[in-house]
Structure formats: C-alpha cells, structure tokens
Amino acid sequence: MLKYLLKRFFWMIPLLVGISLISFMIMHLAPGDITSSEASFNPKASEESRQKLRELYSLDKPVIVQYSLWMKRMATLNFGTSFASHQRPVFWQTKDKDGNVTLGMIQEALPITLLINVLSLILIIAIALPLGVISALKQNQLADRVITLFVFIGFAIPGFWLALMLMYWTGVQHNWLPISGLQSLGHEHLHWLGKTLDTLKHLALPVFISAITGLAGIALFVRNGMLEVLHQDYITTARSKGLNEHRVIYGHALRNALLPLITIFGLSIPGLIGGSVIAESIFAIPGMGKLFYDAVLMRDFPVIMGILTIGALLTLIGNLVADVAYAWADPRVRRGVMQ
Amino acid sequence: MTWVLLTALMVSCGDSSSNKSIHTIDYSKDYPANSGGTLIDAMTGEPSGLIAMIAGESAASAIAGNIFNSLLKYDKNLELTGELAKSWEISADQRTITFHLKPDLKWADNTALTSDDVLFTWQKVTDEKTRTPYGSDFKLVTVAETPDANTFRVTYKAPYAPALDTWAGLHILPKHLLKDQDINTTAFARNPVGSHYYKLEQWKNGQYLKLTRNVNATQGQAKIDHLLSRIIPDKAAQFLELSADNIDSMGLNPIQYARIFPARPELNKNIALYKELGNSYTYLGFNLKRKPFDDIRVRQAINYAINKQEIIDGVLLGLGEPVASPYKPGTRWSNPVLKPYPYDPAKAKALLKAAGYEDHDGDGIIDKDGKPFSFEILTNQNKEREMTGVLIQRRLKEVGIDANIRVLEWASFLGRFIKPKEFDVVVLGWSLSLDPDQYSIWHSSQQAPGQFNFISYSNPRVDKLLEAGRLELNPDKRMKIYHEFSAILLEDSPIVYLSAGYGLSAIHKRVRGISNPAPPAGIGHNTYEWNIPQAYARSEMSEH
Numbered sequence: 001m002l003k004y005l006l007k008r009f010f011w012m013i014p015l016l017v018g019i020s021l022i023s024f025m026i027m028h029l030a031p032g033d034i035t036s037s038e039a040s041f042n043p044k045a046s047e048e049s050r051q052k053l054r055e056l057y058s059l060d061k062p063v064i065v066q067y068s069l070w071m072k073r074m075a076t077l078n079f080g081t082s083f084a085s086h087q088r089p090v091f092w093q094t095k096d097k098d099g100n101v102t103l104g105m106i107q108e109a110l111p112i113t114l115l116i117n118v119l120s121l122i123l124i125i126a127i128a129l130p131l132g133v134i135s136a137l138k139q140n141q142l143a144d145r146v147i148t149l150f151v152f153i154g155f156a157i158p159g160f161w162l163a164l165m166l167m168y169w170t171g172v173q174h175n176w177l178p179i180s181g182l183q184s185l186g187h188e189h190l191h192w193l194g195k196t197l198d199t200l201k202h203l204a205l206p207v208f209i210s211a212i213t214g215l216a217g218i219a220l221f222v223r224n225g226m227l228e229v230l231h232q233d234y235i236t237t238a239r240s241k242g243l244n245e246h247r248v249i250y251g252h253a254l255r256n257a258l259l260p261l262i263t264i265f266g267l268s269i270p271g272l273i274g275g276s277v278i279a280e281s282i283f284a285i286p287g288m289g290k291l292f293y294d295a296v297l298m299r300d301f302p303v304i305m306g307i308l309t310i311g312a313l314l315t316l317i318g319n320l321v322a323d324v325a326y327a328w329a330d331p332r333v334r335r336g337v338m339q
Numbered sequence: 340m341t342w343v344l345l346t347a348l349m350v351s352c353g354d355s356s357s358n359k360s361i362h363t364i365d366y367s368k369d370y371p372a373n374s375g376g377t378l379i380d381a382m383t384g385e386p387s388g389l390i391a392m393i394a395g396e397s398a399a400s401a402i403a404g405n406i407f408n409s410l411l412k413y414d415k416n417l418e419l420t421g422e423l424a425k426s427w428e429i430s431a432d433q434r435t436i437t438f439h440l441k442p443d444l445k446w447a448d449n450t451a452l453t454s455d456d457v458l459f460t461w462q463k464v465t466d467e468k469t470r471t472p473y474g475s476d477f478k479l480v481t482v483a484e485t486p487d488a489n490t491f492r493v494t495y496k497a498p499y500a501p502a503l504d505t506w507a508g509l510h511i512l513p514k515h516l517l518k519d520q521d522i523n524t525t526a527f528a529r530n531p532v533g534s535h536y537y538k539l540e541q542w543k544n545g546q547y548l549k550l551t552r553n554v555n556a557t558q559g560q561a562k563i564d565h566l567l568s569r570i571i572p573d574k575a576a577q578f579l580e581l582s583a584d585n586i587d588s589m590g591l592n593p594i595q596y597a598r599i600f601p602a603r604p605e606l607n608k609n610i611a612l613y614k615e616l617g618n619s620y621t622y623l624g625f626n627l628k629r630k631p632f633d634d635i636r637v638r639q640a641i642n643y644a645i646n647k648q649e650i651i652d653g654v655l656l657g658l659g660e661p662v663a664s665p666y667k668p669g670t671r672w673s674n675p676v677l678k679p680y681p682y683d684p685a686k687a688k689a690l691l692k693a694a695g696y697e698d699h700d701g702d703g704i705i706d707k708d709g710k711p712f713s714f715e716i717l718t719n720q721n722k723e724r725e726m727t728g729v730l731i732q733r734r735l736k737e738v739g740i741d742a743n744i745r746v747l748e749w750a751s752f753l754g755r756f757i758k759p760k761e762f763d764v765v766v767l768g769w770s771l772s773l774d775p776d777q778y779s780i781w782h783s784s785q786q787a788p789g790q791f792n793f794i795s796y797s798n799p800r801v802d803k804l805l806e807a808g809r810l811e812l813n814p815d816k817r818m819k820i821y822h823e824f825s826a827i828l829l830e831d832s833p834i835v836y837l838s839a840g841y842g843l844s845a846i847h848k849r850v851r852g853i854s855n856p857a858p859p860a861g862i863g864h865n866t867y868e869w870n871i872p873q874a875y876a877r878s879e880m881s882e883h
Contacts, residue, residue, distance in 0.1 A: 032750025035472075040395065041753065043772075043779040044508075045472030047789040056470055086388030086528045100526030108544055164575055172583045179583055180576045181569065182546055185379075281572040286385075286545020290572065299750060 012316045019312040021067065024305060028063045033299045034083040057083055070305060080302040090306040105291060106306055112182065113275040113287035116203060120210040124218055132222025133254065139227060155216035160278045163209050170205065178202050180284035206283045210276065221264065225257035259330055266322020270315040366609060366848035366875065376871030377565040378850060380588040381577040385545060385570045388528030391510050392464050392471045402548055405566060406533035407510035408557055410438050410457065411503060415858040415865070417670050417773055419503055423511060423557060433498035433812045440489045445555040446513050447538045452557070454485035459514035463522050470523045476505040498810045500817060504774030536561040536867055546570060562870035582606060587847040596843045597656040613844050615857035619770045620662050620839040621727060626762050627795045627833060631694065638832040640690035644738045645731055646682040651838045654726045659840040664825035665769060665777060670859050671814065672775040674822040677829050679836060687738045698739055705739035713741040714763035719752045724766045727837060758788045760795065771839060775821040778805045781828065796833040849875035
C-alpha cells in the first residue's frame, strides 16, 4: 500500500508541471495583458508608460521565458505578487521591513469559499441522502415523483434569480436576514456568540442557494445506487434470512449504495475551493470565484496561475484520496490495488 | 428540512433587528446643518491601493479623492482653482509656473505639509521605477524647485497648457512617510496619511472601507463624521440594500432611475434622485484608412442618417443629451454655436449619391462599381453600446447601407482589431475631458499601434490648432483655439457623436446639503457641506 501511495505521489509532480505548462500557454493565448484593460484605455496613460509596465512585469519576453521565470519562483513555493498595481502577494502574507503585514489574496478568499462550500456540502448530504433513499424505496410512487420533481426544480432554477428573490423577501420585506456581505457593520463590537450568529445569518442564503442547486445530483445518485443494490442477490438473501426490512435497507443496501459516492466526494474536493462568480457577486462575498474572475478579466497572470495550480494540486489529491478511501471501504478494490 | 433550518434561523434573528421603523420617519422636515453621522455608499469594485498614481482604478480614485489633496482643483463650474495652492503665477514666457501653498498646511498625522512634499511627489511620479502610467505629462518638467517651504516652481521646456490640469490630478504624498519606501509595494497604500477631509480608519478586505473626519484637514471641516464605502459588486444587490435602508447612496442605471423608482412610491418617500452631466460620450468612429470612409461625403451621410435623439430615448431612456464637441456642454471649452447633425435621411441619400453610391441592382442596398455598401460595426461587451449599434443598423438600412454588428470582449477587441486597425467602424466612448487638450486623440502624429488616434484622423489645420492649444496658457485665447478645433472636427465628421449619458444617483433623504439641480461639476462638488441631521442618523451606528 505504501509503495502504491509513493508511486502515486511521485507521478503527481510531472502531472502538475504539465498542467501548469498547458494552463500558462492557454492563458497567454488570450489576447491582451494587464496593461490593456478597459480602464487603462485612457489618453492620459501613454503607450510608452504601458510599454514600461510590460517590461517591469517581463510581459515583453517570450512566453516560454516567462514560464521558466514563473517555474523558478514556484520551485521555492513563491506564488509571486499580483500584477494589479499594488502587488499584493498572491498566496500567503508577507512582511515588509517595518513589520507591516500584507495578507495574501488566496489566503483571504480561500477560507470564506471553503466555509460556504463545506456547509453547503453538509446540507446537501443531510438532505439528499434521506431523499434518495425514500425515492428508491417508493420507486414510481407519489413520494418518489414529488421528490424527483423537487430536486429537479432546484437544479433547473436559475441561482441568481432565486438569490435575488430570497434577498428581497428575507432582507427587504421582512428584515429577517442581511441582504449581502459577510459581516454586519459593527461586527467587531459583538460578543463571540453574536459574531458567530452574525456570520451564520450572512451565510444562510449563499449556503442555501448553493445547496439547492447541488441537491439533484447527489439525491438521484443515491436513488439510482439504491435501486441497483436493492435488486442484487444478496439483498434477496438477506430478506430470505428473515432480517427485518430496516436492517436490510440500512445495514446492507445503503452501505453498498454509498460506495460510488466516495468517488464523487473525492472529485468534489477541488470544487470546494472554487466559488461561484455569480453567487459571490450577488451576495458581495469576497471569495475565490470572484477573485479568479476578476483576475482573468484583468489578465492578472500570477493570480490566475496561483489559483489554477492550487486547483490542479487539489484535484490530484482528491483523486488519490478517493482511490484510497475506495480501497479502504471496498475489499474488492483493495485486492486489486495490492496486486 | 432546509426550509425548517432556514426558517428557524430567520425567526431566531428576526426579533433583534425588525424594530427598525424606517418607513415611519418623515424626511421632509428642516433641520439646521449639524456635524456627525455616517454616510454609507456602495461601490462595485475594491481599490487595489490608495495611491492613485499607482492604482489607477476608479474605485481607488473615488476613495483616495477624499483622503489626498492636489495643488489645484476644479470648482463647481469646472474652472481651475487652488486646493493646496493659494495662488499660482505663470511667467511671461509661459514656461514657468509658480505655486504658492496656503499657510500652515498639515498632514493628518500633524506633520507640516510643505513644498518639499510636492517636490517629492513630482520626483516619484517621474521616477523610472515607479509603476505608473501617468508619468509622461510630468516628465515635460525640466526643473522643479522649492524656493521656500511654501513655494513650488516648475519650468517646462516649452509652454505646456495642460500642465495646470495635470497638477489638479496629482495627489500630493507625504515625503516623511514615503521617502524610504518602495512606492510600488509600500504598506502606505493600504494605510495612507493624507491631508483632505477624511482619513482611512479601517479597511476590511472585500467588505468595506471606513473613513473618518481628519481634524487637520487643509480645506476646513466636513460635516459628516464617517464615510463608509461597502463593496457590493452587483448593482441589483446594491439596489436591494438601498431599498432596505442599509446604504444611503448608489449610482443608478437608466432603468432603475426612469422605470423602477417612479413605479415604487414607497422608495421615493425616503430616497431622492439626482442627475448630473456625465463624464463621457459615446461615438461611432470610422477607420479613415479604409474606403469609403476616407470620403467626407460618406461620413457626413452616415452622420445625417443616424437619429441621435432616438438613441438617447431608446438606450438611455431619455437620460442623456446630444453633444457636438468632445467637451462638457455648458462649460467654457464647449462651443455653444455648434449643433449636432440633424436626422435627415434625404440629405444622407443625396450625399451618398454624390459619392457614387446608388442602388443600381435593385436589391435595396446601395452600391458603387458593383460592390454593395456593407460594413461591420464593432463594439465591446457593453449593453448600451450594443443597443446603440442595433438602432444605428436600422437607420442605416433605411438609406441602403448594410451594417452588421460584432460584439467582442475588451482585450481581444483592443488587441486584434483596434491596435492593428482591422475594423470598419467602431462604437466606443471617450471622456468629456476637463482640460481641452486632446492632442493624443486627434493629432496626426498619434497613429502608431497602441496610440489613441486609431481612427487615423489627419487634418493639418487641426494639427496646428492642437499644437497651438498646448502652447497657450491664457484661458480666453485657449478657448478660441478649441472652439475652432471643435467646429472643424464636427464638419469633418471623423466620428459621429451619439450621446452623452447623465450620471444618475440615488441618495437617502437623510442626507442634506446636496445641490439640486447639479452644477456642471456634479453633485459631488460640495460633499463637505453634506450633512445628516441628528434626528435622521442611523440608530445602529451609535456604537461606533
């Protein structure tokens, strides 16, 4: 097992280099750079000054040279600083000679996005699992139809529209929940309990919106997994043994039906750091989606590459974790790995 | 289950905040102006830092403009006046400008602000290592000196009339805090010390910036204690926050201003609407290097064929006005005699016929030498410009011109079409500049890739006027030069002026002292006089 893990880890390095090279090339295929944003199309900013900026950021060099410069920095785990004029560090905080700390952009955005996505994933599992099981047990009956309809409506409804409607209903009409932002003004003056409650209130809608749109996939996955398992011979065996229906369903069927979910969760690890641009813009949440989107529009290459690299790394780790978890959960797979 | 969870959460926090009785306050009473209160506004983007010469985004200039002073500023009629400078003199040869600072100026940290700081700022903006796109105007200064602590003198190689405008745009930075710092990366950008009405109290990344009144302000004391700018990228979300009385002011789009507000009387009870002259105009620009746009008759014909009022009514919902020169209507530089080309399809057809274009084959599209008159209107992803393009397309069809519209993302628009001049016609915008100098847009020497005369306009008389305008510092003589320049530009029709949209804002009625109707400089000209009567201040802000 250890040998297998080491081999997998070793292979991640060339994969990461390959992914980063391809990302870098594609990024540079798009026309324009940081000096050609719409805001800089200003007669007060001369072409010579823009050329000077290009030189300062090494944008005048061939792409492959720029890539090797980036690689050289990355070898020391230095993600560089943003091109956006005041050059905040891309990944982690830095300290200047006077002791002023500048926080990294990903360092600030990541925890927010992670929190929302983890909360919404928990909510999705908490709702999708029972819905999926009920659906499977009552296949083609009223309950199944209602549940399927409900999750599909959630899947099909435009998230931004639902978000705005809920913001209007809960925020403007009833003043139950804050409309946008992460914290209330005056958040610092609150007691820790008040702070937690304040943050939860701000996160309620974004988490709900993100969960309702993601519900359908998992619920239907559980439903179909259950249906397949319920028709297996060992379920018939279990029933003929005289086990009660409760144990048949939760002790035998569900445990097997959940196996493929491990893969899905493994693959959703990189998704945890990717925020939705639309939701983050509407709710004014400074998360990863908005960070990446703005960086792409600005052609802020170090930020784009930083997020892509971390995303690639997490995807590879997610795959590995899923495989290992699968092996741990399913003896058949375990035996295959060992050989 | 979600509903249960959500409802439980809502109910649990419902009681604490639902006692806001915003709908019952009568905002029409008169109160004497008092100081205090917090004004909360919303902006769509976050500044990268607050040193404007480095940052460059509009969000940065908006905030930094409350923190830093320049030597000069524009008054409410958009005339130059002193800000840090009490007065200025121009030498007889027009090459030297001497600025006299007001006495006893102070930085917010109580250090004296002297001509040394001004000199230091000039050195920084012209430094090769400074990552600013705005250095070139200041590099024209050959000698900058400080005869004494209150005097700053610059000498140019040749008279440079836009100089005064450039000094009105340069925020003076404190030497004592920045002299040992790398201005590109300094922490000062996120923790600035300035000299204007406000100083930065708190910056919560991605959430808000809070400014507090600067007791050492060089321009007197503002009335409102705190300015809080929340970062809300989405305009619809801003609008909801405004409706729920969580923010006091926001910029509106024409639909919100002309459709939503009139339909919602409960909003009008608490919120007042303002409109002011915008800062830019939209135009249709011809690639003058391509046939047949090198023919003035074709350009004028298209100008006559386009109905500008229809664009203002349809795209801006009437919230804009036509322009006939690249200057703000009603200001000194705008030539009052000039009128936009009227909508006159008959005249357009006659001009096209004179240029050789007629519908010879009867397919509804005019042609010349067997080639139909067909071209592409290029614009970037901007709803208003796209809609403008559609209206133009229809009007051109009526005179027999076949126009197609192509919409592109900005960077590819610029990189693949504008720079290599691979376009027929563009719909774009330019700013209505405060200084009349537009050398970089219209002078024939400014046509290289990446420069701003990308339509390749070239007229020797205009070149001469633009050169003369740069050498003349006397405002009255300068005005004559630019009035003639605008007249030729209108006649030549290298671009078709389409519309200049108004700046639209909604501000809560608790905020008093706002000029309505707005003077040429807009409602923001006297923000230091804005005030919030105590009776109307937000209760939940009292803990601050």
